[in-house]
Amino acid sequence: MDMYQHFRKEEHPFIDQVVSWREDVALKYQRRLSDFLDPREQKIVKAVMGNDADLIYQLEGGAENSERKRAVIAPDYEQIDKEDFQLILLQAEYPVKFVTMEHRDVLGAFMSLGIRREKIGDVVVKDGIIQLTAAAEISDYIKMNLTGIKRSTVDFKEVPWADRIESDETWTKRETTVSSLRLDVIVKEIYGMSRKKAGLFIEGGHVKVNFRTVDDGAFSLEPGDLISLKGKGRSRLDEVTGQTKKDKYKIMTARLN
Structure with missing residues (x-):
């Protein structure tokens, strides 16, 4: 299938899974x-589904x-409803x-209870309140078993969507140029460190790309990739806007405040 060439090799099993869903x-x-x-x-789902005349699909996170x-x-x-x-x-x-809760x-x-990350959506921690979107099939388990976080007793209850609170997280964008789209080069640029130090973080397993640990500094990034560096927060490669006369890449990055 032609779509495979647009995605990384390690993503092919998930493509196969989505193809299986569609065929089923x-x-x-x-x-x-x-x-x-x-x-x-989500990007892979959109690519696999395309404009299938016999099927419809929607994405929803609350x-x-x-x-x-x-x-x-x-x-x-x-018809697909919320x-x-x-x-x-x-x-x-x-x-x-x-x-202090983060x-x-x-x-x-959640992980200590054996709950898979895939069963939990967005989590917001703000002003003494924890809100999370969960799969309905595990909500009762969460309410019964998740009774403490750090040194605090917690009691999760279902609340209406009208009470949903917005996160204070904001992204700061920055336009710059880089010699390549290698992970170590982008980490160096976004987090303001030497390429050697960036490489050490990567090799030490402290960097994730799209929520998966990547330990190879030569890993090539693509627009839309999410990056997280342990202890220094999350960032994103938003766009590759062109190249300079010296063949450097013009990029737009964003870092979570």
Whole structure:
């Protein structure tokens, strides 16, 4: 299939999975609901589905600006509604005066319960409130078993979508030029360090691209790739806007504040 050439080799198994979903829906005339997909996986779903005349699909994560979303693939004669994505908004409070809570603390608590990341959508931690979008099939398990995060007791309850709070996270964009699109070069540029130090972080397993650890500094990035450097936050390669007369790449990057 021609689409394989547009994606990395390590992404081919997920492409195969989406192709399987599409073929299964077309054969059985039964819709398919996915787990939560990261932005790169969502891009693959869109590429695989294309403009299939016999099927429809939609992505939904609870809000228009949701990062992680579930996909529904269905026969073209059906209608896809928001409730079909089986999303639940859960909320808990913690004493902000006594506990400093971060996004990673909440995710860590989930992982310790054996909950797969794919069952949880976006997480917002703000002003003593934790809100998360979860797959409906695990919401009761979360409410019963996730009773503590760090040193704080928490009690998750379902709340209406009208009560959803927005994250304060903002992205700062910057235009620059780089000699190549290698991971070590981009990390060096975005985080303001030497290429050698960037390479050490990468080789040490401290850098993720699209939520997967990459330990090869020569790894080639593409527009839309999400980068995270342990202890220094998340960033993104937004665009490659052209090349200079000296064959350097003009790029637009963004870093999460």
